[in-house]
Amino acid sequence: GAGVSQSPSNKVTEKGKDVELRCDPISGHTALYWYRQRLGQGLEFLIYFQGNSAPDKSGLPSDRFSAERTGESVSTLTIQRTQQEDSAVYLCASSPHGLGAAGEQYFGPGTRLTVT
Amino acid sequence: AQRVTQPEKLLSVFKGAPVELKCNYSYSGSPELFWYVQYSRQRLQLLLRHISRESIKGFTADLNKGETSFHLKKPFAQEEDSAMYYCALNRDDKIIFGKGTRLHILP
Numbered sequence: 186g187a188g189v190s191q192s193p194s195n196k197v198t199e200k201g202k203d204v205e206l207r208c209d210p211i212s213g214h215t216a217l218y219w220y221r222q223r224l225g226q227g228l229e230f231l232i233y234f235q236g237n238s239a240p241d242k243s244g245l246p247s248d249r250f251s252a253e254r255t256g257e258s259v260s261t262l263t264i265q266r267t268q269q270e271d272s273a274v275y276l277c278a279s280s281p282h283g284l285g286a287a288g289e290q291y292f293g294p295g296t297r298l299t300v301t
Numbered sequence: 302a303q304r305v306t307q308p309e310k311l312l313s314v315f316k317g318a319p320v321e322l323k324c325n326y327s328y329s330g331s332p333e334l335f336w337y338v339q340y341s342r343q344r345l346q347l348l349l350r351h352i353s354r355e356s357i358k359g360f361t362a363d364l365n366k367g368e369t370s371f372h373l374k375k376p377f378a379q380e381e382d383s384a385m386y387y388c389a390l391n392r393d394d395k396i397i398f399g400k401g402t403r404l405h406i407l408p
Contacts, residue, residue: 188344218396227305227387227400228345241395276345290396292345 187211189293191277197299198267206262206296210279217260218290219252220276228276234260267300274298303328303392307399314378315407322373322402324362324388333391334371336362337398340384348373348386358382380406 190209198204210217219231230244234254245251249267254260264271274297278290306325314320326332336348349357351364351371362373371388383406388399 216394220398225400227307228396228398230395230397233395235394244395278345289347294344 189277189279189291191275191293191296193296194294195297195299197301200269200300201266203263203265204267204298206264206275206298208260208262208277208279208293210258210260210277211291213257214279214281214291215257216280216282217254218278218280219260219262220278221246221273222276222295223273231262231275264298267298269300272298272300303390303397305388305390305397305399307386307388307402309402310400311403311405313405313407316380317377320373320375320378320382320404322386322388322404324371324373324399326369326371326388326390328369328390328392332364332366332371334362334364335389335391335396336360336371336373337387337389338384339387345387378406380408382406 189211192207196204215236217234220228221231222228232245232252233241249265252262274295276295277293280290304327308323334351337345338348339345349355360373360375362371364371383404385401385403387401390397
C-alpha cells in the first residue's frame with residue numbers, strides 16, 4: 186500500500202522567503218509527526234498531531250515555524266522568513282494511534298530544504 | 302532532561318565479527334525504547350522495540366535500567382547491515398532520537 190509521501194522532495198529557497206512543505210500520511214493513521222534533521226545531527230522533534238486534539242507544538246524552534254493538519258489527512262509545515270540555519274531535511278511520520286504505539290512510526294522520504 | 306546518547310558517530314566492523322551499537326538514555330519514568338535504521342537511499346524504519354523483546358535481522362537489544370542502556374547487538378555482522386542506526390525514546394508519545402551511529406561493515 187501507499188506509504189507516507191512528502192513534497193517537494195527538494196526545495197531551494199532564498200533567505201527571507203516563506204516555504205511550505207507537505208506531508209500525506211498513511212490513510213487511517215491518527216498521529217502525525219514532523220522532525221528536522223540537520224546535517225550530521227539526529228532527528229529533532231518539531232510538532233505532533235493526534236486526532237482532533239490540540240497539536241503538541243513544543244518542538245517548534247521559533248514562531249517562524251507553524252504547521253496545520255486537515256482532520257486526519259494532509260499536513261503542511263510552513264517556515265516564514267527562512268534563514269540559512271533552517272536548511273535541513275524535514276521528515277514526516279505517521280502512526281496508527283497515539284499512546285502506546287508511537288514507536289510504530291512510518292516515515293516519509295523527507296524534504297531537503299536548502300536556504301541560500 | 303530526557304535524552305538519548307549514542308557515543309559513536311561511526312563504527313566499522315569486519316563481516317562476521319560481533320556488532321554492538323551503544324545507546325544510553327536518561328528518563329525519569331519507565332522508558333520505552335526503540336532502534337530505528339536507515340539503509341542507503343531508503344526511509345527511516347523501525348528495527349525493534351524493547352517491549353516486544355524480538356530479534357529482527359539477527360539484532361537484539363536488552364534494556365538495562367541499572368546502566369540506563371539499550372545497546373544493539375548482533376553476533377555476526379553481514380554486509381547488508383551497513384546503515385545508519387538511531388536509538389530512540391518515547392517521551393509522552395514524542396520520540397526523542399539520538400544522533401545516530403553509522404555502521405560500516407568491512408568485507
